[in-house]
Amino acid sequence: MEIQSVGESYVRAGQVLTDRSAVSAAARWTQAVSEADGVCVLHLSPGVDPCELAADLRDQGLRASPNHVLRGQPLWFGGPSSRPFPAPPIAHKPGKSRSDVIVGLLDTGVAEHPWWPGGGWYDALGPDEADATEGSQAGHGTFIAGLLVRRAPGVALRVRRVLDGDGLGDEATVVRALHRMRERPPQVLNLSFGCRSFDDGPPPLLADALGALPDTVAVACAGNDGSDRPFWPAALPGVVAVAALDATEEHRAPYSGHGDWVDACARGDWLTSSYLDGGEFTGYAAWSGTSFATALVAGAIADAAAGEPAKEAARRLLDGPRQIPDLGVVFPASL
Template sequence: MEIQSVGEAFIRPGQLLADRTALSAASRWTQAVSEADGVCVIHLSAGVDPCEVTADLRGQGLRASPNHVLRGQPLWFGGPASRVFPAPPVGFKQGRSRSDVVVGLLDTGVAKHPWWAGSDWYGRLGPDDADATEGTQAGHGTFIAGLLARQAPGVSLRPHRVLDGDGLADEASVVRVLHRLRGNPPQVLNLSFGGHTFDDRPPPLLGDAIGALTQTVTVACAGNTGSDRPFWPAALPCVIGVGALDAGLQDRAPYSGHGTWVDACARGDWLTSSYLETGDFAGYAAWSGTSFSTALVAGAIAHAARDEPARRAADRLLDSEETRQIPDLGVLVPANL
């Protein structure tokens, strides 16, 4: 994937996202247009800056954005947990617990694992939803699936592979998958990826796609930026943004994004979960990052939603008057691992 850095944001060079109302206004800069699943990708003429065109179109009241690149958020820089580590097997059985709650998981896919052997949801997966086997974030989706399964026993997962093996996806690909979810939306949606925008404004097409899932509680990671700069989609008003606490559950993990736009937090350091069987890994790993604290919050909401609508369960779980509040990280959600 070709990527251009704009400050601390990343975009697909020469590409613009818009809805159909902006096509005419953008025609003088347009070389080609591809339209699918509710989003138009405008391929700009050579040398045209997508950020400048975005500013022009927005000045006309139109919805447009560069095609931002989003990244999974395991911890990759500094500290003792800068990569994924092999871990000994962890005992876990789904048992007889069954839940009608469905959690959508947009990530690198999910690999075969003993924890969900024979489960209905895994048996319905196709080859396009299998976890990536190569790349710096291969196994990311499988790791998150394990956290969700343990936090919400009996839940059904609905994985969709949107991130490649290096944990990268462009905004257009994510919006298209979200558009397809409208016909059969999950109760809870886990998005353990994100990024900055070039101007720190909300990405309108991504916001529209998530907002259209009116019955779904969307949970997204606050990012491993260590800053209060808004990280999208977590900072969208319609999304529960999740930061990470250290293993002691007292302090913010130093890498975690934070600020008034973060709604909840959970442990992010040294979590153990399912993983690929490859090299030194025998299907289990230890990893850190806001990607994984997000799965704990999404799983807690899914578990609570067994007995009430997901939105009501989320509101109750995140009621700051009844639960511990962490400054700039929101409500603490405990892990049931």
């Protein structure tokens, strides 16, 4: 993927996202248009700046955005454990109880693991949902899946692979995956990735796609660069933005994003979970980052949603007694 750096954000070079209403307005700067699953990607003529064109279309009242590059966490910015480390097997036996709650997991995919048999959801996955086996973030989705099923026993995961083995994807891919979830929306959605936008404002097509899932609780990571700048989609209204605490669960992890747009926090340091089986790993790893704090919060909401609507469960849990300024309510790890 050809990437263009714009300040502290990254976009796909020569691409703008729109809905159909903006296609004709951008025709003179466009070489080709690809439309699928609710979003149009404009492939621009050489020399046209996607950020300038997106801003111009917005000034006309149209929905447009450069195709932002979305990055999985934590490896892009690093942290105390900027890569996974081998861990011994973790004692976990899937229970026989089943929940009606479905958690959508958009990530690098999910690999085969001893924790999945009997759940049904893994057998339904196709080859396109398998976890990446190569790259700096291969196994990221598998790690998160383990945190989710341990925190919310009996839930089913609906997996969509939107990131490659290096944890990179783009806004168009995520918007299309969200569009395909409209027919059978999950109760909870785990989004352990994000981006800075070129103008620090909310990406409108991504906001629209999440807004079209009104009964789904979207939970997203606050990023790992230690900044209070909004990180999207976490900072979108209605999305539960999650920061990471250190291993004591008392203080912000130094790498964690923070600010008044953050809603919740959970331990992100040195968590252990399911991972790939190969090389120095035997199916288990220790890893750190807001990605994994996000899974703990999403799992807690999914577990509570077994007995009440997910939106109500989220509101109740986010009104918890222990709050930390710029980090929101504390969710105990409970693994």
